[in-house]
Amino acid sequence: MKQQQQLEIKQQRTFSEAFKREKVKDLVEKRITIKQLCSLYGVSRTAAYKWLYAYSPHHEQKTILVVQMESEAYKSQMLQQRVAELERVVGQKQLELDFLNKLFEIGSQELGFDIKKNLSTRLSNGTGAEKLPGPG
Secondary structure (H helix, E strand, C coil), X not given: CXXXXXXXXXXXXXXXXXXXXXXXXXHHCCXXXXXXXXXXXXXXXXXXXXXXXXHCCCHHHCCCCCCCXXXXXHHHHHHHHHHHHHHHHHHHHHHHHHHHHHHHHHHHHHHCCCHHHHHHXXXXXXXXXXXXXXXX
């Protein structure tokens, strides 16, 4: 026996212009997303974007409407928070660096020699256990 394979015939559906305008209005006012529109009504993403382009009030103004998904907005917000956090950390590190440089400067004045220069010379020749030269 041969198994008969049934081919699924896709019906071409047409939606009225009023329906399309209503769904575009829902999209623009963020009551529904493209994904929800596609799954609820069996519309392809391409068709949904064509409707959006054709019936959007922004289309008449010759502007481009960007439909930003909530996940994209969330990602942008998280990235902005991360940038702010990193800027804060860099600021703290800069304060620490400024403090240490001032400490070296004051120490050099008190001891009468350049601590940074002597420290970098000692570290570059691998002898870190030597006593720092000082007055007396």
